[in-house]
Amino acid sequence: MSAGAGIRLLLRWVTILPITFLGLIAVTFVIGRIMPIDPVILIVGQDASKEAYDRVYRELGLHLPLYEQFLIYIDDVLRGDFGMSISTAQPVIEDIKRVVPATLELATIGTVIGTLLGVPMGIVAAARQGTWIDSTIRVVSLIGYSVPVFWKGLMLLLLFYAVLGWTAGPGRIAVYYDGIVDVRTGLLLVDSLLAGEIEIFWNAVDHMILPAVSLGYAASAYITRMTRSFMLDQLNQEYITTARVKGLAEWRVVLFHAFRNTLVQLVTVIALTYGILLEGSVLTETVFAWPGLGQYLTKALFNGDMNAVIGATIVIGAVFVTLNLTSDILYRMLDPRAQ
Amino acid sequence: MKAIRWVAAGLLSAVLTTTAVAETPRDTLVVAREISGIAHWDPAVSQILEVNEYISDLYSRLFDYDPRDPTELQPSLAESYELSEDGKTLTFKMRPGVKFHSGNPVTAYDAEYSFRRLLLVDREPASTMKQLGYTAENVTSLIRAQDESTFILETPEQFAPSYVLNLLSSSGTSIVDSKLLKEHEKDGDWGVEWLGTRSAGSGPFMLKTWRPNDIVMFDRFDNYFLYEPAMKRVIVRHIPEAATQRLLLQKGDVDVAFNLTAQDIEAVSQDAATKVQLNKARRIMYFGFNKAVEPFDDPRVTKAMKYLIDYDGLERSVLKNLAEVRQTPLPLGMFGALDERPYAYDPEKARSLLAEAGLEKGFSFELLAYTRSPEAEIATAFQAAARAVGVDVKIVSMPGSQLIPRYRDRNLDALLLAYSGGYGDPNAQLSKFAMNPSSLQGAVPEDDDPSILAWRLNWQIPELTELTNAAVRERDTTRRREMYHEIQRELWERSPFAWCFNNTYALGLRKNVSGYVIGTKGTDTSFSLVTKD
Structure with a gap:
């Protein structure tokens, strides 16, 4: 630039x-x-x-x-005064400081999971278009897209928490760890590390797994579909044929030629997904008893708690503006024509 | 969504019986509950049922229901009292040596401060004391401390003493730590902002942490004056979803689950590690019909509606162990409460009553109801029964924040709602249902009182209003009871209210947990006696 x-x-x-x-x-x-x-x-x-x-x-x-x-x-x-929330008897700014980090943590990890799952699946599906691999990936992502978050969350809890006992249950942290670590960033994963409380960190990770996977799977479904269609677009272009004719290995063609050209669009898709997750997912937060922005905003709306609603809306607005700005910058960096 | 929940519940039962179990610490009680309603912890402000329940453990009052024997009201912060000859002045001797959580002693001056504060802050909890005729103006002269240990409460008029004592046990009349609160007053707000997120009482527990939509932690107060609770800490986790609550309970990560569905309750009762505790709640559901809307002005029509509720059928199929049929506004066991069921589901009777009223062709109206269960199911069942006799009911579902304003504005045909009285005297309910001062002769505009349910439904009842007023002043207990019987019979016959179900608290508990006391009168609910074997 x-x-x-x-x-x-x-x-x-x-x-x-x-x-x-x-x-x-x-x-x-x-x-x-x-x-x-x-x-x-x-x-x-x-x-x-x-x-x-x-x-x-x-x-x-x-x-x-x-x-x-x-x-x-x-x-x-x-003057920095967002007023008092009538549904929590606390200043809206305090509420936001409490609920936004919870959502931020979950949404970030959810998006990372979604991207790590979605992009490779999309690439493979496009490269193997029409084969059983493509069909399988499409079904998997269709399920992620169409099964209600509510059901998915409950089933994850049932299997991995209740039956197998591999992960922790609902909530952000076990009750006996609650309130031990000083709140600095509000992000439990970060605060526990800053405090040197490794055990609490792992407990927080443990609690994070299911809701993040649940959100990440839903996000990956969208990312997979979009990656696949962007890739198919590119793979049908003439320059790909040229590359193949030149005798390049197929994986080189797919990754270095086709995939690189989808990056600009993909960044927008991922940023949008991240933005949506940052609004807070009410259903995921409800099933997993996650005290985040989604629950807060929904409750404020039903209560007519306008200070809280406007405060939360400004935060969400800021998130979208920041993400738009970031993807705008990335877009300019990735797309030679925009420079 | 509903079907998904059913299948999920089925799968839960299938696999949950065989899994390994976590355990909560022995001196800590962990509760899973939907607590998003909690908005303010000040006893003079909060009108949320959950908070008022907890306030009974955070604060003490002059009179209290001791959870060791919650049936009778007993002197608590007051040690004894005397009633003057004219029946208008109560003089209380304060119990000596009682301390607030802060270490400050509890004196008559704290009582004085608490009552004045309640009336001057003037939120919903003040309404109970206002029924005695107190106002912001007269409270200073009528309610006063004579010295550290003598507290005087003069009522503007004479009332039945049992009624007054019952009011003194309501959560609004909790005695607060005046020294502490005065330190935190801001712009003459009586410390309301400060107390919104804290406790300043003398009860067996103190509020340690509250994070909205997340967690509440109570710590034991070691100098509680009546007994020492076995639990050192009580933690209430906000778990909005019933199925999640059940998972946590069956897994042993919580000791008590508060908001289970009827299916969950069945499964929990069959699990070897858990059990179910059923208690009547204060909440009684009712249908209300606006007398200002035709044809509900005709008592035969409102009576016909009462025959269209399938009381037993709904209890069996929808409510199961979450409610019992109850056709009067007074909970069973309350002073003066009748235990009769004059109405049964009888479409034929409804049809002939409607015919008498000239409505063979039927009519139509809008029924407002909460979006949630079981209100939605009850409304739907009523709609089907009404359609069978030619009455077309349109159900309009909405959350409370929309429904209540419409009710208060009298902008409705009919509704399905519930009422929970705030103290253990029949006047708690009947002053709302069987009284409408605006219908008395010589009523002034100030008598238009949206806090009164009979007013909201435009029910004109001068005689009944006078009878209810007289009953609360009657000092002869037998006569007073008879008057309440008479009022309830009158309500059955003519009122636009059709009470139908008394809700039940169905708690799921781990097998080793006992002693959670749940009452119907207000401050007779307590977790302070909980033990874990």
Whole structure:
């Protein structure tokens, strides 16, 4: 990437970012206010008197016009105050610091597993198109794609935790290890290593295996299908025929010629997958009792806990913007034409 | 999704019997429970059932249900009390030598602070005391500490003493550590923000850790004034999915599972390592019909609806061991509660009542119900029964955060919901179901009270309101009981409410765990006596 292109890219993002976030907050805010959900009830209880209801209604500023509520909120956010969550009685920022690392850990490992499984399977399937290998891989990925996460998670637990006893059960860590390691990054795998608690690290790894495999398998299904079709696209091109005619070994043709040219598209696919996993997978988190962003956001939505919803949405927005930016940069680095 | 759960449950039973078992530490109780509802730990704020249950172990009250004998209310932080001649002033002697978790002594000044705080914070838990006529204005003069050991509670009017004492055992009236809270008050908030994530009581356990949607840890309070719990620590893990709870229980990674389904319960009862404990819950489910919506203004129509609920059939097929038929708002065993079942599933009777009301051709209405089980199944069964007599029911499913506002706005035809009283006196329920001050002569706009369920359904009941008001003031116990019987009969005959099921807590436990006490009155639930052999 040349220096000029780099600056242009930077400028583009500097202008896009604030607009994106303002739009994101505005849309979430308006949707939150027109939803037929009453946050006051959550605070005062369903049997509250009229006075108690009215008082909290005013405390939340709901009597103000919508634009005024919005301006107050934006003002608070600019000062770093995302408000209190009414479903946890804690500042939203604290909640996010707690739930995002749990999801980040799971989604990252899930994506790594998904990529390590999906890309090779996609390549092989494309290289052996129409054979029994291709069919097998397609069925495997179809299952990963179409079997509900809920069922898959439960079956994994049943087999590997309950019957075979190879892995730990639901949750992030065994209860007797809970709260021993100081929270630094919020990532248990990292915090336990920083604290030098190897046993706790392995316990966390143990708990991570099933949910990460469950997510990774689902992700790999998509990645496999996409890799396969990108590869088929390339393998039918004339330059591949040329390479083969030149007498190159087939594996060289597949890996160095065809696969290299799918990288740009693949990066986008993997980044997107990662982004989706980072939103938090409600079902996986529910089955595996994983205290992540998905459960948090779902509960906040049902409760009309708008501070929490907007806070979580901003995080998710930031994740997507970052991933887009990263894949934008990678794209420019990988694609000679973009340079 | 449903079918998947069934198959999963079947597979679970097939393979789980033969597996190796982990074990939790002997002095630690590990509970699996769905606790995403927990939002605030302050007894003056929280109206969540789960929290109120735990608050009975975190705090003590002037009067309490001792879990060693949870049937009777007993003096707790109060050692004794005296009732004045006119029946309006209660003078309590505080028990000496009791300490808060912080080490501060529990005095009458803490009681004074706790009651004033409750009424001035004025959230839902304050509603119980407000029924006695307390307001933010009069509380300072009527509720006061005379000295360290004497606490005076004057009621604005005269009430049945048993009623007042029952109110004093509700979780909202938990006595908080005033010294500690005053240190953490912020902008005159009575320490509400600080206490939202902590405990400041004198109960057998203290709140050590709470991470929403994740875990709650309670540590034993070693200076508890009544007894020493066997458990040093109680851990509640948030496990949202019933099937996962069951896996953990059968595997031995938890000692108690709280939210099992009917199938899970059957399997757990057959497993050699686990057992089932069934307790009635406070929660009683009911159908409600809006009297302001035709044709529910006709009592014959609401009565017909009561014959369209397949009480026994639903208990057998859907609810199994998770609920029992109950047709009055009062839990069985409560003072004044009737144990009769005037209604049975009888479409013919419903049909003839509707014919009497001129509705041979039927009619249609919308029924609001929770999306979840068993509400969804009960609503569907009702819909089918109604269709058979020509009534077209449209079920509208929604979560509580949407349903409750519509109920409070009286913007509905009918609904299926549940009510859980907050203390061990029939007035807890009947002041909601059998009272509507806005229908009295000379009612003012302030009497429009959305906390009252009869008001929400536009039920005009001047006589019944007066009877309910009189019953709570009646000092003659026999007469008071008769009045409650009379009220319940009246409710059966004319009310727009059709109570149907008393929910059951079906706990799955490891075989070695016993002593988890679950009551129906509010603070009579406790884990402090749990032992593990």
